[in-house]
Amino acid sequence: MEHIILENGIITTLDPNIPQAESIYIENGKIIAVGTKKDIRHMYDRAGVQRIDCKGAYIYPGFVDSHMHLSLVGQKLQMIDFREVRSKGEMLRLIRERAETIPMDEWIVGQGWQESMLDELPRLEELDESSLGRPLLLSRICFHSYLANGRAAELAGVRPHQEEPEKGAYGRNTEGRWNGRIYEEASLPFHQAQPKPTYEQKKSTIRQAMELALQYGLTAVHTEDLRFIESVSDLIQIHRECCQEGTYLRTHQLIYQPHFDQLEELGLHFQGGDEWMRIGAMKLFSDGSLGSWTAWLQEPYADNPETNGISIHTDEQLLHFAEHARKRGYPIAVHAIGDAAADQVIRTIEQLQRKYGTEEPPRHRLIHAQILQSSMIERIKNAKIALDLQPIFVQGDFPWVVGRVGEQRLTTSYAWKTLIEAGIPCAGGSDAPIEPLSPLLGMYAAMTRNHHPADHSDYHESQKLTAEQALRLYTLGSAYLAGEEHERGSITPQKYADFTILDRDLTRCTPEQIRDANVLATIVNGKIAYTDSSIT
Incomplete structure (x- = not known):
């Protein structure tokens, strides 16, 4: 039985019932109480309770990256x-x-x-x-x-x-x-054609990436690693062993479609697993990327009018895969960057809902959603599709993307604020290693729509997010996409004791100060998973 009091912290809970607090009491990885230092000590301080002095540090719900690739992050460390x-x-x-x-x-x-x-x-x-x-x-x-x-x-x-x-x-x-x-x-x-890595090499690759994520203050990630691991059994075993050996990072695993039938063979189901690793949606691709002219657009590229990109699947193929997932109780999570790809995904989900209804399972997601038409926004909302956004793409894609797709198409593209204010559930991810893994850099990009360091006038300034909107993307937003909003996303009793501890108040900082914040500790399930030694 683990009993812990975190105290002398400045706590932003994202729970409207108690927005700010000084102390948290934890039992066995769960939050039991949140309040003042005096009240928490009075109710819970006794023999066997460990007190952790946060020394005035700022405590937030654990940051979660809603779209990244652990295996590629680990592999990148070994590449040129x-x-x-x-x-x-x-x-x-x-x-x-x-x-x-x-x-x-x-x-x-x-x-x-x-x-x-x-x-x-x-x-x-x-x-x-x-x-x-x-x-x-x-x-x-x-x-x-x-x-x-x-x-x-x-x-x-x-x-x-x-x-x-x-x-x-x-x-x-x-x-x-x-x-x-x-x-x-x-x-x-x-x-x-490349030599297959051994089990131990795969495990080492995943562990290195997990450790890096913890250093950035991430308590969990949504990832898709079966293209590297290949075996669902090995995937589960690797994460179980990493946890047993002291690498405490939660993962929500999207299942790449070619490996999907392994789940049934193993008797696994959507959201199955344990508190450390959960099985998520079927992962599919509808198109490619803007940088390689393979994102699928409704009209040709402005700088390459001979093509409008590549469609990965026909409408019939995508619907077949989506139905296969739906019949087994799984949502789909589809990579769609171009507006033609987004339209295909929306139509597919609309067809599913006409046939099967809109009841569980939660929650179909459209990954990236960079190039959209204004007419799609209401359709996304009506179909209850959640969006997996990467605010940091603004840094990597501008200014060259303006010439690639044309200014007119950009008026409803990278439109994070419009999507949030339309009431569409949104979460924030990095797509690491394509962009840096740091959630703080992602928040900076969401708030500034500029590079680091700033080097131009902001791209579509009206789409800048507030600090609280950016923070919610990486906390409550990612929890909702995983169907885990009752387990994490805010510092609330009975939710997991997952916290990101920083050296400054994100709600009162400039975007530049948020970008430069230091992670003092990452706590997952009540365990100190990373610390720079200032939290003891």
Whole structure:
């Protein structure tokens, strides 16, 4: 039996019944009482109760990232990182340096390049030369577009110069020859050709990412890792072992559609699991990304009028998958960036509800929802679709996205405030490692709609959020999307004792001060999961 009093803190509860407090009493990972230091000591201070002095620190409901990828965050730590690279020459130098240190049969993998940040992209011949005969696969920052070399194509068993892929696409030069670029599902053979990590390597990758999340003040994450782990049984075992070994991070696991039938084989159900790991919605994709011109738009791209993106599934395929999930009691969570993709997802959910009704299970979600038409907002609300937003995309996508989709389309895009004020349930995520994992940086982006540091006039200033709106995205919002609003999201009796402890008052800070806040401790289930030693 664990009995803990947190005291001498300045507590923002997000509970309207007691918005502010000084002390919290915890038993066995649950909040029992919230109030003044005097009242909590009077009622609960006794032998066997541990008192933790917060020394005037600021305590918030535990921050939760509603959309990220633990496996990719962990993998990125082992890849060449191109996020800060600004020239083709520097990119090729990093590739050659890695090639010189690894065996001939080891893959060179990297992540984070953006054509908008480079003077030009390497040609296929340059990738072949700099990789010194090693196979190479480099992901764009979005993980929807890649650069590969000839050796990688040979090992993948594909012939991009002679044929088109069954799904996705290959990039081509003006002569129609493959230029090294790969789009969407055309990358699958390249991934499948790489050596499979062992169970211990998978576990280490996940643990490193979990530890990083805790350092950022995250008490839980919504993630989708079966494309890396592959086995639901291994996924459950890895998270169980990480918890048993002292890595205390809750996870809400979206289940990628190709692995969905494993759940039935194991007798698992929606929201099954335990307090540390829960089974979530079926994860699907409707399109790709704006950066690689594969987000699916209703009209062609402004800077590439020959395409309006890529549709991952036909309407019939998406409805089939959605019905398969619904019949087994699961919602769907669908990646949709473009307005054509969003329309397809909304129509699919509308069809489901006409056939099955709007009762449980909660809660279908549309992931990203960047490019929308104004007519979609009411449809989203009426269909009770929750939105999984990434405010930090404003930093990564502007200003280049203006030229990509055109100013007119942006009037109802990245419109976080409009969506919130329409009464649509919204949560905040990072999509890490595509963008930084820090929820504080996400809040800063939501409030400023600017880069870090600020370098221009704000993008669509009318869509700026208040500090409280931004805070709710990463607390109450993420709890609602998971169907866990009765368990977390606010500091309320009988909810889990999950807290993010900072060195400043987010409700009274400038956005810049929020961005620069320090995480003093992360408490999950009443356990100190991370501390900088100032909380004891």
